[in-house]
Amino acid sequence: MTRPGRYAGAVAAVCVLLALGYGFASWRQAAIAARPQLPVAFEHLDHNKMPCADCHHNFVDRTGGGACYNCHKLTPEIAADMEAMFHDFCRGCHVRTRMEGADAGPLRQCSLCHR
Amino acid sequence: MLVWQLPLAPFAGLAWDWANNLGYLGVAIIMLLFIYAGRPRAFPPFSGRFFANLHRDLGYLALLLVAAHVGLLLAAEPLLLEHLKPSAPLYMLAGLVATVLLLVLVVSSITALRRRIWPDYRRFRSLHAWLAIACAVLAGWHVAGSHFYLNTNFKLAVAGTVAIAVLAYYLSARRGARRRVRFVSRLRNTAAYSHLLSYGATLLLVILALALVALRSPD
Numbered sequence: 074m075t076r077p078g079r080y081a082g083a084v085a086a087v088c089v090l091l092a093l094g095y096g097f098a099s100w101r102q103a104a105i106a107a108r109p110q111l112p113v114a115f116e117h118l119d120h121n122k123m124p125c126a127d128c129h130h131n132f133v134d135r136t137g138g139g140a141c142y143n144c145h146k147l148t149p150e151i152a153a154d155m156e157a158m159f160h161d162f163c164r165g166c167h168v169r170t171r172m173e174g175a176d177a178g179p180l181r182q183c184s185l186c187h188r
Numbered sequence: 189m190l191v192w193q194l195p196l197a198p199f200a201g202l203a204w205d206w207a208n209n210l211g212y213l214g215v216a217i218i219m220l221l222f223i224y225a226g227r228p229r230a231f232p233p234f235s236g237r238f239f240a241n242l243h244r245d246l247g248y249l250a251l252l253l254v255a256a257h258v259g260l261l262l263a264a265e266p267l268l269l270e271h272l273k274p275s276a277p278l279y280m281l282a283g284l285v286a287t288v289l290l291l292v293l294v295v296s297s298i299t300a301l302r303r304r305i306w307p308d309y310r311r312f313r314s315l316h317a318w319l320a321i322a323c324a325v326l327a328g329w330h331v332a333g334s335h336f337y338l339n340t341n342f343k344l345a346v347a348g349t350v351a352i353a354v355l356a357y358y359l360s361a362r363r364g365a366r367r368r369v370r371f372v373s374r375l376r377n378t379a380a381y382s383h384l385l386s387y388g389a390t391l392l393l394v395i396l397a398l399a400l401v402a403l404r405s406p407d
Binding site: 081085101105107108111156157168171182183184187 | 277
């Protein structure tokens with residue numbers, strides 16, 4: 074293959090990859106929006122040492138009302154980050170607390186929270 | 189493996205911790221495949237066949253360990269199936285694609301199949317190399333994204349540096365192999381040592397990983 078032919082082939086391959094990436098991202102976004110939220114077991118009494126506003130931030134920053142679901146699942150702009158955000162927030166706190174030697178909730182086992 | 193787990197992540201259950209150790213070991217072997225890439229090397233001074241066998245054995249072992257990692261986790265946590273769907277986090281999809289690529293790499297390397305698909309060996313080798321690099325990058329993304337072992341920035345930086353060094357070494361060795369062949373006096377009849385070395389060492393590490401996890405269990 075000639076050198077211009079190789080460049081053209083490389084440019085075409087990059088374009089195809091970008092198109093595939095865009096298509097996949099759109100498809101994934103639709104799949105996340107359509108996926109029902111998994112049930113989460115949460116006991117307020119187990120978390121009464123935590124500052125309320127750590128979770129209920131909307132009462133402080135006035136970004137909305139109601140349950141977490143109302144914004145984090147139903148707002149398309151932030152729905153895609155919901156899982157990572159809540160895992161980091163809840164599990165991250167449990168892991169840190171356990172590493173400091175104190176008792177904490179579930180660390181990894183999905184079924185201990187999602188039941 | 190021992191050093192890697194410091195500072196220790198809290199114990200998360202026997203199946204969880206052992207399965208993650210197996211997955212990590214699988215990724216370590218994938219990186220080792222770039223160092224022992226099938227071509228004879230100066231060390232150990234064994235026959236050329238030893239290196240071809242070692243690469244094949246390590247490939248089988250990597251697939252076996254990754255299959256055990258996935259199978260054990262799915263058996264312990266069926267809810268993890270959610271992480272194999274398109275809506276899963278990207279680092280999980282990276283792990284899924286890396287697993288599929290590893291399967292393709294191993295199956296397409298079976299001699300009878302390879303000769304049927306690629307009569308020209310050089311074409312196979314080139315595609316195999318690029319798919320392997322993609323597999324390693326995606327596997328690294330999966331390990332880093334899951335934050336289980338790479339749970340500090342320091343470990344992330346060290347792992348990234350080691351991975352880049354291994355891939356750079358592999359690419360430079362590929363170029364070098366075209367230019368020069370260095371003479372090394374080699375021991376004969378050493379091809380079978382590859383099985384002993386790869387399977388033996390891996391079995392030992394798998395048992396060691398299980399023992400470490402069991403020792404950390406509060407029960």
